[in-house]
Amino acid sequence: MDRRSFLKGASVGAAAACVSTVAEARPNLEPAPEALGMLYDSTLCIGCKACVAACKEANNMDPVISGDDLQYDSAKDLSGDTLNVIKIYKDGTAEVKDHEENGFAFEKRSCMHCVDPGCVSVCPVTAMRRDPLTGIVTHHTDACIGCRTCMGGCPYNVPQFEYDEAFGRIHKCQMCNQAGLERISKGGMTACAEVCPTGATLFGPRTMLLEEAKRRTNLKGGDTYHYPRGDISKPESFHEKDLDANYVNHVWGETEAGGTNVLHISGVSFDKLGMPPLGDRSYASQSETLQHTIYKGMALPAVALAGLTYFVKRNKDKDGEE
Ligand code: SF4
Ligand code: SF4
Ligand code: SF4
Structure with a gap:
């Protein structure tokens, strides 16, 4: 030849x-058989950041002081010291909550615990793992070689590297279930859901959370709804609220990039809240x-x-x- x-x-x-x-x-992978997750309802969020403080306490992380605020943890984004952050959307006079024009809305950022996680797919040493039963995605420092490939494999820019440390490590929300914390495997719930005063962050089985999210997004302005707090499978309490604004008729995470175990609903469109444009195929597939x-x-x-x-x-x- x-x-x-x-x-x-x-x-x-x-x-x-x-x-x-x-x-x-x-x-795409299917949701894990006993998938656990969270539902974040932006319309219930009052921006109190109790979930941010509870997350830091549970994960033993230092406060991040930003700008002139020298007294309080004021993290503006995820970092090696912040696994959960509340952001705000504002438009014009920002007078009306959950309105796009001249309004504002809150948005929670933490790991979405993807059904078919890109971070797991690209990690060359299986330091990122998806629990086959619950679907919880955890990072394992003992196996990690610090290559940061997982950062490029995540559509939500979640894994964060400690660039300011001599031997920096990757950090991300582990759904409060890493070795030494294990709130979920001990029958508890995530720290952020437990502390949330309004039920804006709700913990539980993904199937129940998805049904709850769809019930809410079908409500109309003026309807009254009983919102559970804590764990949807055994709510600690309910509170009644009249709907001020319509929900966007979409559950973020039902299908995006193969779906997520952390679902979001909102009164403001998700692109305004900074969610990335994603199709239904997972990055991993x-x-x-x-x-x-x-x-x-x-x-x-x-x-x-x-x-x-x-x-x-x-x-x-x-x-x-x-
Ligand atoms: S959001 Fe990113 S870090 Fe979290 S499971 Fe999905 S790909 Fe992994
Ligand atoms: S699940 Fe735990 S680690 Fe994740 S954001 Fe909530 S409190 Fe933080
Ligand atoms: S604790 Fe609940 S209401 Fe407060 S900022 Fe977090 S999600 Fe929003």
């Missing part, structure tokens, strides 16, 4: 492998399909071998000429 025929054959083989594997794209596409039928090695052979032959030809 001459050089031209070999290269042509290798290219055709690689292309054929790509085409055949695209047809076999791996589907796409990236794993691509990896398999490249390696299927030894496509990548064939192309690499073709390239190497070409350069070896060219150098040999040159040597022969000299």
Whole structure:
């Protein structure tokens, strides 16, 4: 076989492998059989940040002092010291809560505990893990090599690296269930849901939370609803509230990027709250399909071998000429 025929054959083989594997794209993972999560209802959130303080206490993390505020934890975003943060959307005069025009709304940021997590898929050493029963996604420092690949695999920019530490580590919300805390495996709930005074952060089985979210998003302005607090499977209490504004008729996390165990609902559209534009395919299913596409039928090695052979032959030809 001459050089031209070999290269042509290798290219055709690689292309054929790509085409055949695209047809076999791996589907999104399904929610774990006993998936646990949280429902954050922006319309109930009063921005008290009790959940931020409770999260810091549970995870033994230092306060972050921002700007001129020298007395209180005032973290503006997730970081190596902040696993949960409350942000605000504001427009114009910002007078009316849960309104897009001249209004404002709160938004909670923490790990979404994706059903098919990109961070788990890309981690080369399985330091990011998805619990097969509950779907909770945890990071394991003892296995982590600090490569930060997980940061690029997350559509929500959640894993945070301690850049200011000599031996920095990755941090993210572990749904209060990492070794040494284990609130969930001991039958409890997350610290942020337990402390939330309005039930804006609600803990429980994903299926129950999703049903609750859909009941709420079908309500209309003026309707009265009984909102549970704490754990939806055994609520500590309920409170009654008349709906001031309509919900956006969408549950964030039902399908986005394969779905999440932490669901969000809101009176303001999710793009205004800073959620990224995502399709229904998970990052993990796409990236794993691509990896398999490249390696299927030894496509990548064939192309690499073709390239190497070409350069070896060219150098040999040159040597022969000299
Ligand atoms: S939000 Fe990011 S860090 Fe959390 S599970 Fe999903 S991909 Fe992983
Ligand atoms: S589940 Fe725990 S770690 Fe995660 S945001 Fe809530 S309090 Fe923080
Ligand atoms: S504790 Fe509840 S009401 Fe307060 S900021 Fe957190 S989610 Fe909102």
